[in-house]
Each structure stands twice: as structure tokens, then as C-alpha cells.
Amino acid sequence: MRIKIGILGDNESFVITPIDFNVTDIRGIKVYLKNLNGGHVDNDKIIIPIVNVDVLDLYHKTVELFEGRFKCHIEKDADAGSLLGNAVNEEERFRAFSAKAYAIRNNNIDSSELTAFLDCVKQDSFIRTLKPFQILSAYHLAFSHNACNFSVPGAGKTSTVLAAYAYLASCNEIEKLLVVGPLASFLAWKKEYFYCFGTAPKVLEIMGNTPDKRIEKELMRSSIDLDLILVSYGSVSRQLDKLLFFLRNNRTMVVLDEAHRIKNVEDGVQSNATLQLSPFARSRAVLTGTPAPNSYVDLFNLYKFIWPSHNIIGFSVPQLANMSKREGDPRISELISRISPFYIRIRKSDLGLPEPWFLPPKSVQMSPIQDRIYDAISRMAVGRLEDGVSSPTNRLSAIIRLRQAASNPALLNRGLDDYYDGLDESVPRVALDSNLNVSDEIMDLIRTYKETEIPSKFIEAGELAKRVIAEGGKLVIWCEFVGTCDDLSDYLSKSGVENRILYGKTDYLDRERIINEFTDKEKPSAFNVVIANPHAVGESISLHVTCHNALYLEQSFNAGTYMQSKDRIHRVGLLQSDITRYYYIHSANTIDGVVFERVNTKEKRMLELIESQDIPLIANNQDFLEDNEDDIKAIIRGYYEYRSKHI
Structure with a gap:
């Protein structure tokens, strides 16, 4: 059997024409074609789309299918040969480009090029002073145009992106900045823009309640006077047409903040909609401190987003899933080698933060x-x-x-x-x-x-809040349960301690007002205590500018959530003289002590893993989440130990 491969349209698709047989002669051909970028049969010809994909990789897969499985002899017409020849040359250039990106990632930098980068950034009115590791991250993104930043929470990823954006904008390579992220991240981007450029950005925020007419008016005009466009993940699919129109007509850097939200490779509406933005971006950045919490599969969409035209990962989803289950799989080192040129990862130990104080739990x-x-x-x-x-x-x-x-x-x-x-x-x-x-x-x-009693922990929390405030400080109190947030707030208010609540029920605008007032260094706040739920605001907010005290009134067995919440007040921007204090209040002889011991044991193991591995697989090494069998055994053991002492 012989086939000829040609090109359809303006390099839009491979078109495969059978020469001496009919397409229908091949059993199951339609099933196989789906794996070739959604290929399909059209009037006895086979059409395989090649727009915004790695053309060489797709061609090799096509050859493997038809030559290897179906034993076809393959011919190429002149257009296909020319396209593939150009693709080979482009691949060689990309390898050289990747090698330099890898060198920059490893801090092997031409000093004159770095100086030119910094001079260019400053000329664009970038006024923030960056840490050395932030300069490296910003230069890496500016050079590569498309990169992932897997640094730990609190490493200043937002400022890093804004520095790279300033450089690329000064070179006229991009003109607009669009960020997709959770609602909780919006305020951070607006504040960081102000800190980096000295002026408040002209911003469009696209979320569930943003009127369609306003979005259309702002994004689909000929001249767009916006510095920053913020889009919630849930809004991408609803506003996809308008966003694509905007990207087609404006040279834009697209940033995914808390990008682990697009890791779903199994027809996730949110993931698929966000990935459709990628081909039309001029520059792309992916930000997440947890790139692969469960499996190497979690990396697939991240790299598909930053390089839609190159198969950086080099492995299929089933292969990645299989590798994740086999510790020491030799393919893992190849995977890390393939993705390394296009990610930066700053560990917690790299930040140079002052050591925090962990006060012994107060047992009441x-x-x-x-x-x-x-x-x-x-x-x-x-x-x-x-x-x-x-x-x-x-x-x-x-x-x-x-x-x-x-x-x-x-x-x-x-x-x-x-x-x-x-x-x-x-x-x-x-x-x-x-x-x-x-x-x-x-x-x-x-x-x-x-009506009959006040929990002892509330009373102790009130006393601590008053001491912190008397010393001129502010306090964030972490509560796991929504009802505790409400009840504790009422108790503190009646005790003369003004406070505000940040949890899932807090309106978006109210949340911004609370955080702005709480973190304002210039104006006195009407309240000095924030009660927060770590599941609702444990990521994407920064409280460290004015708050150096955190109280854990309640904890769960989830070490990841605990670590995220701690980073809200212990992150880049602290002075070496700042003392960060963590307090804990436990009800004596209860599950509180068991949870505390278990979550700290998990955190220690989790930190060892995160600090020692390039792409740590959390789930494969330890169940760091809720209520696993070891947690249950610890609860039972604690119960009987207490009873044996009090019989």
C-alpha cells in the first residue's frame, strides 16, 4: 500500500492520499487518527491538523502509524518536503535556544547580556529592587519568552514576571499583560504592579459578575488602554471568544497564576479553555509552587501551554502516569532533562528569610x-x-x-x-x-x-490578641471551620477586639478592602486581627508587610494547606530584623495534640522531599493530605493513652 503526504491550505494540515487502496480498507483507522492531533477521514483522504503543534513530532507519529503498523510506503510531495525541511531547521535552532535557556537557568550567564537586560528593565520605569534569584528568574523568562516558575510560595514570582514583562515591552515584543488566576490572586497582581512600576495599573477584572458588554467594550476596541487584564479561571470558557479576539489583535504575555488548576487532562472545561489561549500569546508564563503534586501527568498541560508548537514533555499521558508509579523509572531523568530548560525553581532555603519563631502549643x-x-x-x-x-x-x-x-x-x-x-x-x-x-x-x-459556655480556646485567643495588639502588632487567626470563624469573631468583638473574617463567604470586594486595610503601613487600621480559613485564603495573598503573628486555633491533618498558610506571613520582603511568630492553642488531652504532631511530622517529610527533588511527587512519597490510616491510628492511640492515665 502506498500513500502520499501533502499540505492542505496555508500549512494548516497534512493531507494523506491513498494511491493504490481505499482508506476504508484499513480497519479502525478513525480510532487511530484521533491520536494524531484529531485527524479524520474526509472523502477518502486523511486530514491531520498541524497548526500550533510540533510538526516534526506529529510527522514522526504519522510515519510510525502508517509505515510501522499499516506497512504503507510513504511518499511526500514538494510542499510537504519543504515544510518538513523547514521544521528540521527550526528544530535545530530550537535545540540551541533550549541549551542557552538551560545555561541561564543554571546561572551560566553572559554578564554583558545580563547588564543589558537590567538596564532595559530600569528604562521602562521598573522601580522595584529584585533579589538575585528573582533577577535570574526574570532574565530566564525574558530570554525564553515561555517558561514555568515552580518556586515555593513567597518567592516573589509575581515581581519576577513583571520584570520580564517590562523588558519584553521595552523591546516592543509585547504590549499587553493578561493574567489568568484565582480571584484571590487579583489583589496581589494589582499591588505588585504598583510596587514595581510606581503607578496603579489600568485594570480590567473579568470574573463571574463582570458584565459582558463591559468586557466586549474593553477587549474588542481598536485601541486598548489597559495595563493589566485579570481573568478568573472560571471565566475563561465563558469569555473565550472575546479573549481570543483580544489576543489575535494585541501582542500579549499570558500568565497562568496558581497554574496547577489546569492540570486536568481528562476533558476539564477549565483546562481546555485555558489551553486554547496559548497559541495566540506572544509570551507565556506558568506559575505554581506545586507543579506535580500527584503525578507527572500534572506537568502535561503546563508544558502544552507554554510551548504549544513543541512537544517539550516528549511522553504521552499514559506514559507519564506509568512513570509516576515506578520509583526510579529511567525515563524520569529523561523527562527532567527535557523540561529543565524551561523552568525555574527557587526553594524555601534559597530565600534567605529570617528564621521564624514557633511557640510551644498553649494547652488549655x-x-x-x-x-x-x-x-x-x-x-x-x-x-x-x-x-x-x-x-x-x-x-x-x-x-x-x-x-x-x-x-x-x-x-x-x-x-x-x-x-x-x-x-x-x-x-x-x-x-x-x-x-x-x-x-x-x-x-x-x-x-x-x-448560651451556657464560652470555649476555653476562644478565651485564650482573645488574651493573645490583646497582647499582640498592645505590643503594636497584628494577628491572623487560622480556623478550619466556617462556624468557628463566625463564633470567634462575635466573641472577640464583644471582648473589644475589632476583627474581620476572610473565608469563602467573604465577598470579593470586601476581601480586597480587608486585605488592603490590614496591610497598609501608612494608615492606621480599624482592626488588627483577621480570622481566616486556610482553604479559602491559604494561597495568593500576602500579609507579611504588616503582620508577623499567626495563631492556629484549629488545624487539619493536611500538611500542604498548613504550609501554604504559614507562607502568608513568611515570604520575600521581610527584613532580617522582622520576627515571625507562630502560636498554637490546644484543648488539653484532645485530638488537637494528635493533629499537631501528625501535621508537623508530615511537614518535615514534605520539606525534605521538596528541598531535595527537582520536581517532587508528593503523593508517591507520602500521603500528606487528610486522615490517612496513620492519622487514624494516632487518634486511637492518643485516646487510649489519655484514658489509661485517668482511670
Whole structure:
């Protein structure tokens, strides 16, 4: 069988014409073609799109299919031969380009070129002083035009991107900046733009409630007077046509902030819509501190975004999944080698931050009613964890109830429906069991708890807040449960401690006002305490400018969320004289101590992994998330240790 490969249109597709057979003679051809960039049969010819893909890679896959599997003899017409010849030359240039990008990444830089870069950035009114590692990251992005920054939270990734943007804009290579990110990131971009350029940006914010007419008016005019366009991930698919029109008509750098949100390779609406922006960007940056938390598959869309015309990854999704399951797979070193020229990763140890102070947990005795309630809930919870028949959902529900009883028994009056409020959408939702299975007497104590007693942890938190404020400081209090945020806020307000809440229910504009007022160094704030939920605001916000104290009133077993929340006040920008303090309040002889020990053990292992590996695979090395079997064993062990001492 013989086929001829030609080119259709203006280098839009390969067109494969059978010479001595019919396409329908090949069984299952349509299935195989889907893996060739969505190839399809059209009137006894085969069409394989080649726009914005690695042409050579796609050609080799096509040859492998038809020559290898179907035993076809392949001929090329003149147009195909010319296109592939140009592709070979381009690939050689790209390899040289990649080699230099890799050298820059490893700090092998021509000093004269770096000086020229810095001079150019300053000429464009960039006024912020960058740390050496930020200069390296900015220069790497400016040279490569398309790169990932996998640095830890708090490394100043936003300023790095703005420096690269300033350079490319001064060279007239780009003229606009568009950032796709979570809503929580919008304020950070606006503030960093001001810090870097000395003026507030003219900004368009595209989110769920932004009127379509305004978006159309701003993006589809002939002359666009905007410095910064901020788009929420959820809005990309809804406004895709307008965004594509804008990108086609404006030389734009597109940035994905918290880019792990597009890791879904299985028909994720959010991921697919965002990837469609890529071919029309002049420069691309991907920012995330967790590039591959679960699998090397998580890297696939990130590199597909930054280089849509080159197959940087070099492995298929199934291959990446297989590699992730096999520690020491020799293909992993090849993968890291392929992606290394186009990512920068600054570790926590590279930041040179002053060491924080971790105060020993303050253990407080529960008041009498809370003590009785906790005893009953602990019996119920441990019974479920030990019985061997309770479902995972019932076990999770029991652990949540135990944590609530140790902190704020009034929460036991609520169902568990709001447990997922503010959690990332990637967290699987299950129907939790709100049934407490305690006596009527204990239920009466729970129903009337809010009117009869104040949790001891609230009282201690109030005292700490007053001390911090008296010393001229500010305090962020981290609470896992939405109900605790509300109840603690009421208690502190009645105790004379003005405060504000940041959680999933906080309106976007209110959130901005709260953060702006709390972090303003020039104007006194009406409040010096913020109560925050780490699942809702644990990423993308910075509080370190004015706040150096954090209290953990509640914790979960999730080490990743804990580490993210700590970085809100311990990040680039701190003076060496700044002292960052972390406080902990535990109810004595409860699950609080177990959670604290477990999450710190996980954090230690997680830090070792993050600091030692280029692309750490979190899930393969340790279950750092919630309520794994070791956590459950620790809860049961802690329960019996306490009971053995108090019989």
C-alpha cells in the first residue's frame, strides 16, 4: 500500500492520499487518527491538523502509524518536503535556544547580556529592587519568552514576571499583560504592579459578575488602554471568544497564576479553555509552587501551554502516569532533562528569610460542659474508627466531629454540609454523616452550649490578641471551620477586639478592602486581627508587610494547606530584623495534640522531599493530605493513652 503526504491550505494540515487502496480498507483507522492531533477521514483522504503543534513530532507519529503498523510506503510531495525541511531547521535552532535557556537557568550567564537586560528593565520605569534569584528568574523568562516558575510560595514570582514583562515591552515584543488566576490572586497582581512600576495599573477584572458588554467594550476596541487584564479561571470558557479576539489583535504575555488548576487532562472545561489561549500569546508564563503534586501527568498541560508548537514533555499521558508509579523509572531523568530548560525553581532555603519563631502549643483545660461533650464524642468517634465496618465517609465524619468538639462544641449543632465550603474544587465531595450517636443528655448540652459556655480556646485567643495588639502588632487567626470563624469573631468583638473574617463567604470586594486595610503601613487600621480559613485564603495573598503573628486555633491533618498558610506571613520582603511568630492553642488531652504532631511530622517529610527533588511527587512519597490510616491510628492511640492515665 502506498500513500502520499501533502499540505492542505496555508500549512494548516497534512493531507494523506491513498494511491493504490481505499482508506476504508484499513480497519479502525478513525480510532487511530484521533491520536494524531484529531485527524479524520474526509472523502477518502486523511486530514491531520498541524497548526500550533510540533510538526516534526506529529510527522514522526504519522510515519510510525502508517509505515510501522499499516506497512504503507510513504511518499511526500514538494510542499510537504519543504515544510518538513523547514521544521528540521527550526528544530535545530530550537535545540540551541533550549541549551542557552538551560545555561541561564543554571546561572551560566553572559554578564554583558545580563547588564543589558537590567538596564532595559530600569528604562521602562521598573522601580522595584529584585533579589538575585528573582533577577535570574526574570532574565530566564525574558530570554525564553515561555517558561514555568515552580518556586515555593513567597518567592516573589509575581515581581519576577513583571520584570520580564517590562523588558519584553521595552523591546516592543509585547504590549499587553493578561493574567489568568484565582480571584484571590487579583489583589496581589494589582499591588505588585504598583510596587514595581510606581503607578496603579489600568485594570480590567473579568470574573463571574463582570458584565459582558463591559468586557466586549474593553477587549474588542481598536485601541486598548489597559495595563493589566485579570481573568478568573472560571471565566475563561465563558469569555473565550472575546479573549481570543483580544489576543489575535494585541501582542500579549499570558500568565497562568496558581497554574496547577489546569492540570486536568481528562476533558476539564477549565483546562481546555485555558489551553486554547496559548497559541495566540506572544509570551507565556506558568506559575505554581506545586507543579506535580500527584503525578507527572500534572506537568502535561503546563508544558502544552507554554510551548504549544513543541512537544517539550516528549511522553504521552499514559506514559507519564506509568512513570509516576515506578520509583526510579529511567525515563524520569529523561523527562527532567527535557523540561529543565524551561523552568525555574527557587526553594524555601534559597530565600534567605529570617528564621521564624514557633511557640510551644498553649494547652488549655476545657470548661466542664465542653469536657463532657468531648468525652462523649470521642467515645463515638473512636468506636467508628475501630469497628472495622464503618465506611470511609463515616470515619471521616467522626474525625471532623472530634475536631469540632475539641475546639467549639457549638459546631456540633450544625450539619456537615458546610465542611467543604472554601475547599479547592479538586477535593472530592462526599455526603458526610451528621449523626452524632450520643445520649439525649449530651444532645441537650450541645443544643444549649452557645448560651451556657464560652470555649476555653476562644478565651485564650482573645488574651493573645490583646497582647499582640498592645505590643503594636497584628494577628491572623487560622480556623478550619466556617462556624468557628463566625463564633470567634462575635466573641472577640464583644471582648473589644475589632476583627474581620476572610473565608469563602467573604465577598470579593470586601476581601480586597480587608486585605488592603490590614496591610497598609501608612494608615492606621480599624482592626488588627483577621480570622481566616486556610482553604479559602491559604494561597495568593500576602500579609507579611504588616503582620508577623499567626495563631492556629484549629488545624487539619493536611500538611500542604498548613504550609501554604504559614507562607502568608513568611515570604520575600521581610527584613532580617522582622520576627515571625507562630502560636498554637490546644484543648488539653484532645485530638488537637494528635493533629499537631501528625501535621508537623508530615511537614518535615514534605520539606525534605521538596528541598531535595527537582520536581517532587508528593503523593508517591507520602500521603500528606487528610486522615490517612496513620492519622487514624494516632487518634486511637492518643485516646487510649489519655484514658489509661485517668482511670
